[in-house]
Amino acid sequence: MNLKKRVTIGSKINNLGDNMAINEEARDAVGDYKAGWHDPENSTIRFDFGLSEKVVRDISALKEEPEWMTEYRVKAYNQFKDRPMPSWGNSEVLQEIDFEKICYYLRSSDSTEKDWEDVPDDIRNTFDRLGIPEAEQKWLSGVTAQYESEAVYHSIREDLESQGVIFLDMDSGLKSYPELVKKWFCSVVPYTDNKFAALNTAVWSGGSFIYVPKGVTVEMPVQAYFRINAKNMGQFERTLIIADEGSSIHYVEGCTAPTYSTDSLHSAVVELVALPGSHIRYSTIQNWSANVYNLVTKRGIAHENATIEWVDGNIGSKLTMKYPAVILKGEGAHAEVISVAYSGKGQHQDAGAKIHHLASNTTSKILSKSISKNGGRGSYRGLVKVSPKAENCKLNVVCDALILDEDSRSDTYPTMEVSNPSARCEHEASVSKVSDDQIFYLMSRGHSEEEALAMIVNGFFEPFTKELPMEYAVELNQLMALEMEGSIG
Amino acid sequence: MGSQTPLLNIEKLHAGIDGVEILKGIDLKINEGEIHAIMGRNGSGKTTTANVVMGHPDYEVDSGKVTLSGTDLLNLEPWERARSGVFLSFQYPQSVPGLQVGNFLRKSVSSVLGEDFAKGSEFRDKLKSSIEELGIPRSFLSRYVNDGFSGGEKKRFEILQLMLLRPKLAILDETDSGLDIDGIKTVAAGIKASIKGTTSGALIITHYSRILEHVKPDKVHVLIGGEIVATGGYELAIELEEKGYDWLKNK
Ligand SMILES: Nc1ncnc2c1ncn2[C@@H]1O[C@H](COP(=O)(O)OP(=O)(O)OP(=O)(O)O)[C@@H](O)[C@H]1O
Ligand SMILES: [Mg+2]
Numbered sequence: 001m002n003l004k005k006r007v008t009i010g011s012k013i014n015n016l017g018d019n020m021a022i023n024e025e026a027r028d029a030v031g032d033y034k035a036g037w038h039d040p041e042n043s044t045i046r047f048d049f050g051l052s053e054k055v056v057r058d059i060s061a062l063k064e065e066p067e068w069m070t071e072y073r074v075k076a077y078n079q080f081k082d083r084p085m086p087s088w089g090n091s092e093v094l095q096e097i098d099f100e101k102i103c104y105y106l107r108s109s110d111s112t113e114k115d116w117e118d119v120p121d122d123i124r125n126t127f128d129r130l131g132i133p134e135a136e137q138k139w140l141s142g143v144t145a146q147y148e149s150e151a152v153y154h155s156i157r158e159d160l161e162s163q164g165v166i167f168l169d170m171d172s173g174l175k176s177y178p179e180l181v182k183k184w185f186c187s188v189v190p191y192t193d194n195k196f197a198a199l200n201t202a203v204w205s206g207g208s209f210i211y212v213p214k215g216v217t218v219e220m221p222v223q224a225y226f227r228i229n230a231k232n233m234g235q236f237e238r239t240l241i242i243a244d245e246g247s248s249i250h251y252v253e254g255c256t257a258p259t260y261s262t263d264s265l266h267s268a269v270v271e272l273v274a275l276p277g278s279h280i281r282y283s284t285i286q287n288w289s290a291n292v293y294n295l296v297t298k299r300g301i302a303h304e305n306a307t308i309e310w311v312d313g314n315i316g317s318k319l320t321m322k323y324p325a326v327i328l329k330g331e332g333a334h335a336e337v338i339s340v341a342y343s344g345k346g347q348h349q350d351a352g353a354k355i356h357h358l359a360s361n362t363t364s365k366i367l368s369k370s371i372s373k374n375g376g377r378g379s380y381r382g383l384v385k386v387s388p389k390a391e392n393c394k395l396n397v398v399c400d401a402l403i404l405d406e407d408s409r410s411d412t413y414p415t416m417e418v419s420n421p422s423a424r425c426e427h428e429a430s431v432s433k434v435s436d437d438q439i440f441y442l443m444s445r446g447h448s449e450e451e452a453l454a455m456i457v458n459g460f461f462e463p464f465t466k467e468l469p470m471e472y473a474v475e476l477n478q479l480m481a482l483e484m485e486g487s488i489g
Numbered sequence: 490m491g492s493q494t495p496l497l498n499i500e501k502l503h504a505g506i507d508g509v510e511i512l513k514g515i516d517l518k519i520n521e522g523e524i525h526a527i528m529g530r531n532g533s534g535k536t537t538t539a540n541v542v543m544g545h546p547d548y549e550v551d552s553g554k555v556t557l558s559g560t561d562l563l564n565l566e567p568w569e570r571a572r573s574g575v576f577l578s579f580q581y582p583q584s585v586p587g588l589q590v591g592n593f594l595r596k597s598v599s600s601v602l603g604e605d606f607a608k609g610s611e612f613r614d615k616l617k618s619s620i621e622e623l624g625i626p627r628s629f630l631s632r633y634v635n636d637g638f639s640g641g642e643k644k645r646f647e648i649l650q651l652m653l654l655r656p657k658l659a660i661l662d663e664t665d666s667g668l669d670i671d672g673i674k675t676v677a678a679g680i681k682a683s684i685k686g687t688t689s690g691a692l693i694i695t696h697y698s699r700i701l702e703h704v705k706p707d708k709v710h711v712l713i714g715g716e717i718v719a720t721g722g723y724e725l726a727i728e729l730e731e732k733g734y735d736w737l738k739n740k
Binding site for chain 1: 540543544545546547566567568570571572576577579581582583584585586587588593596597600601633634650654
């Protein structure tokens with residue numbers, strides 16, 4: 001087993017002493033995946049395995065939700081039941097998911113705290129290990145930390161709050177701003193969209209709710225961190241971000257889970273609403289352990305002259321199926337999807353992007369970079385559509401794959417449906433291999449084989465890393481260096 | 490002089506690739522402060538010799554010895570050889586998209602010479618003076634290693650690395666091919682200044698006497714079919730340029 005992973009995303013790496021101790025502990029506990037330790041499960045509420053209308057209603061009742069939300073959940077549950085599994089992605093692996101062997105709701109803490117001191121010790125330790133509190137102090141505007149089904153910690157800088165910025169976990173969002181939630185919930189991703197969006201709508205819990213008022217720029221990113229600790233857990237967070245006219249926000253998301261021999265399911269829905277002239281950037285680095293199915297629907301609607309950017313890094317999980325999407329609804333709107341995927345042993349990253357040009361003078365850019373190693377499989381699945389009425393659209397798609405050994409695989413499924421002849425489309429794809437000569441060149445400059453490979457891999461990811469906040473970029477590079485460790489045969 | 494340990498000592502070296510023998514018993518000694526040249530027609534084994542000394546993993550060494558100041562090189566990994574002071578300027582430098590030149594240089598200096606050499610103003614000053622000397626624009630530092638470089642730019646970049654890494658033994662594989670006239674002069678002057686009268690040495694692989702005219706090598710070797718068939722002074726290079734290799738073929 002060569003896979004080595006470590007997650008201290010968001011933490012400062014100059015605090016090496018601490019991190020090393022953590023890594024050792026973690027490694028002792030679980031082998032190689034550095035975020036793979038687990039804490040004893042101290043749940044206050046745990047639902048039995050399996051899904052039924054009763055489970056759905058119970059979740060809603062427990063959360064004391066308004067009637068309309070309960071009805072949404074039930075309708076979505078029926079939709080989920082009736083829908084077949086998706087036929088794309090990896091249907092073989094999808095068939096392995098046993099929906100009856102998943103726990104759909106688990107609460108480990110009775111409340112969401114504003115102070116880390118008040119978060120139960122074992123849970124706080126987990127986030128300490130992941131470096132979240134430290135990152136918060138140094139470079140974030142706000143943090144929400146979710147453990148299993150519920151947010152356990154939540155805070156936002158006061159100056160933002162006083163400007164009217166709302167940053168809450170989704171459940172609190174629904175309680176405090178029911179009209180706002182009702183207006184936008186399911187407006188971007190209807191529960192009829194796909195089986196997993198239906199599942200999420202039925203059993204969602206946690207996630208973030210953000211509203212940025214007109215003209216407000218949130219300078220530093222806000223971060224959400226999702227951690228699954230229990231076995232056979234399903235995490236179904238729901239995130240809704242509304243950027244009002246001329247506002248701007250950068251949201252960062254990280255995720256990890258322990259390494260268990262049985263599988264967990266992460267199935268989130270993220271909806272972004274970028275009102276005229278606003279800017280939303282959503283950055284993710286998912287580093288789930290290799291027993292997590294990560295089946296996520298992410299979509300945004302960009303109104304006139306608004307910009308939505310998805311910066312999406314997929315390093316972990318057993319199977320990821322995720323195609324961040326943007327609907328360019330208003331004239332002059334712009335979309336960017338920059339993604340990287342790393343597929344190691346036993347992993348399949350089926351990732352890509354979807355862009356729909358509905359309005360004229362809209363522009364989009366997709367950059368997808370994928371690396372496969374040790375028999376891993378990476379797929380790019382992309383769809384760019386231009387509607388007949390959308391004049392003068394510009395679209396640019398680049399997908400590059402790097403294959404590190406003979407056993408690994410990379411496929412691209414790019415689709416362009418352009419129904420307006422004035423569109424300007426560019427598409428480039430490349431598949432490359434690391435050559436012995438390239439490695440030798442770097443080794444001749446004093447770099448070990450592993451360092452050389454990491455340099456090539458980091459270079460390959462560079463167009464992605466340079467879009468990340470610096471702290472993340474450094475972490476990602478280190479993560480990839482660890483992935484490359486011991487990979488030389 | 491006769492009793493000193495040679496800087497580079499290659500003895501009866503047999504090496505090849507994929508089971509095919511390319512080097513058929515090479516003997517070569519370079520003493521400290523000496524500059525040697527190897528000439529020979531295409532495919533005669535010049536690059537193979539350089540790769541074997543640097544430790545390219547694709548090549549198999551069947552027998553023979555290669556030592557640097559008496560230390561066996563053949564048991565070392567390429568990066569250990571680099572750290573022991575061997576440098577190879579590649580005939581075909583590889584590109585690494587996404588790896589920034591400035592970053593790469595600092596990391597390489599740190600790996601080869603030690604962290605202290607890569608820190609602070611000393612490194613920056615040396616880098617600044619070296620790129621000026623080589624006529625490399627500053628903007629190169631933020632480009633990606635050899636990515637989209639012209640032929641001559643690649644060669645200048647190899648020499649920049651040579652200057653920063655300060656090797657004991659520099660092997661230059663056709664560094665002059667692709668360099669313009671001024672480039673050849675600059676490189677030749679640089680090599681001469683950094684080798685003659687020092688404890689370092691250089692092995693220049695070339696097809697042309699032009700660079701040797703500037704460098705004035707101590708010895709010129711002719712490689713044919715994986716063997717050194719003739720050794721002489723700078724005059725031998727001139728003679729080869731006039732007569733070609735045929736007259737040496739049956740020696
Ligand atoms: N990787 C390889 N696979 C197969 N044959 C090889 C390989 N590398 C070198 N050779 C063969 O070994 C022989 C020597 O090659 P080498 O590159 O050492 O020649 P050279 O003297 O440097 O030539 P040139 O002047 O053209 O650079 C050639 O016949 C070449 O085809
Ligand atoms: Mg050659």
